[in-house]
Amino acid sequence: MTVSDYDSYRPPEPPRRRTRGGKRRRAGGGGGRGEVPMVPEAEFTSYYGRPVVKAPPWGNPIAAYLFLGGVAGGSALLGAGAQLAGKPLLCRNSRLSALAAVSVGAVALVADLGRPERFHHMLRTFKPSSPMSVGSWILTVFSVGAGVAGVSELDRITGSRVPLGPLRRLLRGLEGPAGYEAAVFATPLAAYTAVLLSNTANPTWNAAREDLPFVFVSSASLAAGGLGMMTTPARESGPARALAVLGVAGELAAVRIMEKNMDPTAAEPLHLGSPGKMLVWSERLAVAGGLGALFGGRNRAVAALSGASLLGASVLTRFGILRAGIASAEDPRYTIEPQKNRLAARRRAGITHDSITTGG
Template identity: 65%
Template sequence: MTTSEFDAYRPPEKPRRRFGRRPGGRRRHGNLGTQPGGDGTREVPMVPDAEFVSYYGKPVVKPPPWEWPVALYLFVGGVAGGSGVIAAGAQLAGLDTLRRNARLGAMTAVGISGAALVADLGRPERFYNMLRTFKITSPMSVGSWILTGFSSGMGVAVANEVDRISGNRLPIGPVRPVLRAVEGPAGIGAGVFGPPLAGYTAALLSNTAVPTWNGAYKHLPFVFASSASLASGGLAMVTTPTSQTRPARTLAAIGCAADLVATKVMERQMDPVLVEPLHHGTPGKLLRWSERLVVAGGIGTLFAGRSRAVAVASGLALMTASAFTRFGVFEAGLESAKDPRYTIEPQKRRLAARRAAGITGDSITTA
């Protein structure tokens, strides 16, 4: 039951006698529904204001049973994908040190990513089971194949790097010429899989019914892609001498600008209610600090070519900012699923918009 504007007011009535004694000594009782001593114009609502509650106090949308390993997977997946792009570019530009460090960083991130994914799945064989089929409509299925393709190409490239670091002393014998022959195509292939690896996790989140994630489905991939760019660029700035990091610094600077713009556009295009979890509590703190670190790291990137210390500090700031973005968005989505308000209010607004547009004959809106 709900209240209406007529519950609190009644038309004026003729003045009535106050409480008193009737002839014969009997007391007169007030009208039902009015306050004692009132004349009927101060009637109070009999039904309380509606609140956003659900059956037995349970959320309308069940929060996903994901914990911090999934948020870590989101972050290191972006680092791996961006580093794969940097490694492919360095391979084409002949920057050997940058290529080597980017490949090693990408493979390390992929290893952490796989461990976090298996930790969330519970059993390693579940990841293998996801590779038994390919379903284009499933972000998890597509993402599993992207991760596999990237890891395969990067694994071949890293094997060559490790062999060169050891002075060609690995006991691989006749396999060495084969590795050298496929190194170039494998490195470029990993670079091709890099952007999808960096951004597919946004589709993985927004394809759920979690209110804040779903409400950001149009722009969250751009936020994650730009976040991966500044994180991978920051990693290269930390691990590689400044004489070879110009491509990485350029990618990081572009990522900083894109991250700030994409985040603001995403929030403006979302339902105002669904933006609230991004600004409140722990997610709000993480995202505010992420923005500050992006600005600081971006400014430092402009001067990182002149100072190794500035490059390292800026790179660490950018990597931390990227991690805060991923963890902040992740936590905001979980919080939005716990409160029925974030599910009900946007639904009511969308329903009102459809009715205002004259759409009343479908399965969602009735006349």
């Protein structure tokens, strides 16, 4: 008999004993074959512990784009409200904030794409079933309205020194409708990135798909309100303070509802490591900024500090959720266990013999 190096990996065989008839049988006795099971019941994780789904290669530029897109959308909406309420300073500052945020956000997006023409290629078609395709068009249409309104305000600030020539009169006539047009696409701009994340196989983002858009819209509202409080005197920043307080209340409620509706295992990355710390501090800053806006927003210094706190809260929310999702994709447990929980729930509900359960 030959002996191989692989024999050292074999588990030891149980001792054998002779029977009355001279035959040997395995230890374990009793009726039947009397065999001792050699392989324990398996607990499936993944192949060599490798991730089941591939984590997206998104880094800080995408997190910055998520934040700036929310600020741009919220600021455009605040600017339209200030335009209707007859508050020219708040309207001007909000329009300029929307233009600056969407411009820098577009740069961050292109930096992540690697080549600018890739964004152009996404506009060659319109695919309603693709959040990325729809989002690209939302960003483009929003940018047109925010650009017209913002450039007009910038030209007015500089004393009509922007080299517009005969386009200046046209720009002045279009700035009002352009501001309203940007406001129409403000909420879709703030929400579509949440749909984009949750429309993937990523465990944490997909588990939050029903509530994540509300979190992002609320985060955009408190960020835009905070920025309006920082840039506008207290006598005109009333709508910004109201938007900030509503945004804080909306985000706190939306996050609680989101975590309640998520599978507990899929929600774990939101509380662990650096993403968990970010989201904890996001909540603390949001509460502090909301209280400052509610009770001390008429004081210029308190308003500025509260606004900065709200902006920080929005930044941490976007970065925390993005990194929590990436962490959930890297650990196969967050993919496998929620699937098992969903399968068990369907069987408890009596749903069997379909393409998912395939048996009782």
